[in-house]
Amino acid sequence: MEQNIIKQEKNKVYQKSKLLIDRVMHYCPGCSHGTVHKILAETIEELGIQEKTIGISPVGCAVLLYEYIDIDWQEAAHGRAPALATAVKRLYPDKYVFTYQGDGDLASIGTGEIIHACNRGENITVIFINNAIYGMTGGQMAPTTLEGMQTSTTPRGRSHIETGFPIKITEMIAMLPGVVYATRQSVDTASAVRKTKKAFLKAFKSQELKKGTSFIEIVSTCNSGWKMTPVEANHWMRENMFPVFPVGDIKDLI
Amino acid sequence: MAVKGVIEVEVELCKGCGVCIDNCPTETIALSKSVNGRGYNFAYPENPESCTGCTNCAIVCPDTVITVYRAKV
Amino acid sequence: MTEKILLKGNEAVALAAIRCGCDAYFGYPITPQSEILETLIEQHPEKQTGMVVLQAESETAAINMLYGGAACGKKVMTSSSSPGISLMAEGISYIAGAELPCIIVNVMRGGPGLGTIQPGQADYFQTVKGGGHGDYRLIALAPASVQEMNDFVELGFDLAFKYRNPVMIVTDGVIGQMMEKVQLSPSKPRLTDQEIEKLYGDWATTGKPAYRKRNIATSLDLDPGKQEQFNMHLRKKYLEIERNEVRYEPFMCEDAEYILVAYGLSARVCRKTVELAREAGIKAGLIRPVTLFPYPYKAIESVVPRVKGILTVEMSAGQMTEDVALAVKGKIPVWFHGRTGGMLPSPEDVFSLLKNIINGTFDSADVPGINYQL
Incomplete structure (x- = not known):
């Protein structure tokens, strides 16, 4: 049987990272978080830095991130992850420290902490999930919610007259001299995932250079919050999110 | 000699999101009509002979339930 | 012996931190405690011990x-x-929810709101009855001298690590700003990761080595049963702290007929009042709580059978006095004298009030401040 000949250990070309803990993630089907978690685990595994990595998990859907990747974790209060990461990195300059934050966490309640950590050029990696909605609390407006987009707190569509514009925080962050790398990626296609993985490897490696903050935004989907199927959500994201949040490197001084 | 692939889906962990199907260039994968223990129509290789082992499905799978093998046969 | 030098209370805290092997200080300027951050930055301990100092x-x-x-x-x-x-x-x-050790110093000023930059003691409730959300307790140390500002830093770290609980050194603007002679503590090196692990266990998030499970610092548990278990565990820990760590200083209490209860600067004022009273033939004594949590309820309770009443003095509208009343259980009268807004109690005013109490004229309203019987 041809199938059985191919299905041998030596022919294995893709398998789950050993750092991903054997546990069903609590995320909705198709959620971008799972894909980003996988990239994160693969990055730490490939760089061989499990023993030297400390992750700071957020408040939001990814609050339980520490249940999925086999490294040491600190669970921060909403928005405060960059402050925790600052202390960890200052105390352990040779370890790898990253925060994982959503749009509400990073671009709303934690704006102060992220701006100042980046402005100090803390040698940390920031992973920023932008899905334009508050997933965990049930689909309220995020700072990155698109104009006209319906959420449970913008049922008539977001209007900048009432609630401002979708904030392009990565562009703002990139302006800070403390930031050496700012990029916006996505995980909706295999090639997008490959690019994001490259960005992760680059960002984590850049911590060794001690030149400043590396910042990766991932334009993501929240199909439950957006009330679409996962596949529809990916298509909707490309059509509607990418024009406002275009993918690609914004700053690269590495 | 042709490059052929095989995918292995951990059926019980699949949530049937269908992102793998959308990313499969050879229309190998489909959602099953039956459901797994958690009530999801899981992904499975409907046309296994067309698989090239490109790994696209596994790479985009949010729950990392697909393992891919590839060989020249 | 280490040297004895003249220091502000705030400066003493800063030097004590460096000398006891503190690893990091993070702070933001606010009057009347900015000298702690300034002294640390001026001392530049990064070059001495590797201690991190950062203005947040x-x-x-x-x-x-x-x-x-x-x-x-x-x-x-x-x-x-x-x-x-x-x-x-x-x-x-x-x-507190993640059960982590640390020291928070509160050099109190008058409030509420922006209040004043002058000294106060109105954060007693905030310190010992909550402040933040949820069922947690801080171990609260209340220094009344610059020497204690020095000493309580090392003591604070010892307690914080012993119980894996945050410690608050709660003092006021006077103690923070005034200068006194201080016997400095001997300098100790910072602990290495290996020493920390040996002394306190391997719970810290330092990067997961192959030989242990991953460590997670979190206060989250979504399972109600587990969250209740955790709260019961905390309660047990706090009871243990109450059993082991009560600290207070009695002054001339043995034969006292009237007891003053006060902490921090107010206790220094009351000590002088006790001396004035003794000179006038009045048998007064003072109990100074050194730990505000755990509170010396038993020490106060134990004097109840032999005294006529207790006068609590605070730089607040009456906060700690409620704990005095709890200890007394209504068996003898509890009076309160408070100054607020940055005004300080004086030994003479407290003495006048004590005489009024003895004469049965407590309500005569001739002593400034907030005076009432509980």
């Missing part, structure tokens, strides 16, 4: 830096004053 962008950031550092198993400290401590309340609750 806000009190919110400072307390969360403390959370991150504490979760690494390091000796970390922050300081602030009343409005800043309010901003830190969220982080303090998280640190």
